[in-house]
Amino acid sequence: MIRYGKSSDSILSLKSSFLENNDVLRERLLAIGRLYAAQPRRERCKICDAGLAREPDFRKHGVGYVFCGRCGHLNGQYEDTEAFCAAVYTEDGGRSYAANYAAPDRAAYRKRVAGIYRPKAEFLSEALTSLGEQPEALAYMDLGAGAGYFVAALRELGLVSSHGHEVSRAQVADAAAMLGADAVRLHELSELAHIAGREQADVASMIGVLEHLRDPRAVLAALRDNTAVRYVFISVPLFSGSVFIETVFPEVMPRHLAGGHTHLFTESSLDWMARELGWSRVAEWWFGTDLVDLYRSILVALRKRGEAEALVERWGEQILPALDQMQLALDQRRLSSEVHMLFRAG
Numbered sequence: 430m431i432r433y434g435k436s437s438d439s440i441l442s443l444k445s446s447f448l449e450n451n452d453v454l455r456e457r458l459l460a461i462g463r464l465y466a467a468q469p470r471r472e473r474c475k476i477c478d479a480g481l482a483r484e485p486d487f488r489k490h491g492v493g494y495v496f497c498g499r500c501g502h503l504n505g506q507y508e509d510t511e512a513f514c515a516a517v518y519t520e521d522g523g524r525s526y527a528a529n530y531a532a533p534d535r536a537a538y539r540k541r542v543a544g545i546y547r548p549k550a551e552f553l554s555e556a557l558t559s560l561g562e563q564p565e566a567l568a569y570m571d572l573g574a575g576a577g578y579f580v581a582a583l584r585e586l587g588l589v590s591s592h593g594h595e596v597s598r599a600q601v602a603d604a605a606a607m608l609g610a611d612a613v614r615l616h617e618l619s620e621l622a623h624i625a626g627r628e629q630a631d632v633a634s635m636i637g638v639l640e641h642l643r644d645p646r647a648v649l650a651a652l653r654d655n656t657a658v659r660y661v662f663i664s665v666p667l668f669s670g671s672v673f674i675e676t677v678f679p680e681v682m683p684r685h686l687a688g689g690h691t692h693l694f695t696e697s698s699l700d701w702m703a704r705e706l707g708w709s710r711v712a713e714w715w716f717g718t719d720l721v722d723l724y725r726s727i728l729v730a731l732r733k734r735g736e737a738e739a740l741v742e743r744w745g746e747q748i749l750p751a752l753d754q755m756q757l758a759l760d761q762r763r764l765s766s767e768v769h770m771l772f773r774a775g
């Protein structure tokens with residue numbers, strides 16, 4: 430099952446803070462980038478473990494990046510050390526990181542589930558059905574579950590044997606308030622591979638998580654060795670047009686390759702990963718937000734240049750009616766900023 434494209438309506442309505450708080454959000458990401466660039470040099474590829482070249486292929490916002498010569502993965506040139514991950518994801522109970530994602534109230538939480546996570550859960554359920562499974566009979570574990578948005582979406586679909594695991598105390602508290610105490614369970618950063626290897630679930634999911642892990646290879650190997658796990662569902666950011674947009678608009682908040690995103694997948698690095706694990710690609714949904722990034726970047730840049738607000742408004746009129754079709758042209762060529770993939774283990 431292969432699907433391309435998704436309406437940008439929900440992302441446009443949910444991400445208005447990106448426009449209103451551009452400078453604050455940008456500075457927060459650049460501060461994380463400075464901390465990242467102060468870590469030891471990364472010697473080996475995050476995905477295939479091959480040695481990396483010392484010279485960067487390009488630099489952006491003060492950080493060098495290098496493509497792996499073996500699998501094609503784009504690696505940041507520094508290690509995301511334990512100290513780096515702790516600073517980004519768990520200090521202050523993860524409150525500052527959660528602020529990027531946390532919903533202020535129940536209505537906003539529901540809106541986020543409906544617009545962003547419900548379509549992901551429906552895709553997973555349809556893909557499993559097309560593979561001859563009965564989705565409601567399976568058990569699901571969501572790793573890096575955050576405030577439980579994906580678990581909430583699975584449960585809404587009747588996939589009731591679902592729960593999550595999360596390292597941020599603040600987000601686990603948000604999940605408990607919205608879904609009940611046991612929906613998302615708190616664990617230490619170092620425990621993730623252990624949980625992935627031990628938990629009895631048919632389907633493991635990591636939605637926007639793999640790219641944040643210090644040792645993705647260890648977590649993936651644990652899932653491979655967990656005989657209960659038959660499917661793995663991931664969503665990861667890809668090297669795409671958004672990287673070029675961020676390079677050309679350095680004054681705009683870099684959503685894609687900055688902050689906790691210190692590396693990006695490519696179709697070839699995903700293939701390499703699946704081959705090494707002995708997994709097969711069984712369902713894919715290609716859609717990105719490159720064009721939303723372009724729209725936002727030009728809008729912010731126009732305002733920063735002091736252009737007339739009447740012109741700024743006309744930019745939206747010129748691009749928004751065609752935005753989804755333009756993005757779909759990229760998605761259909763697998764040039765999108767993101768992909769959802771379902772793998773069959775073994």
Ligand SMILES: [Zn+2]
Nearest residue numbers: 474477497500
């Ligand atoms: Zn590699």
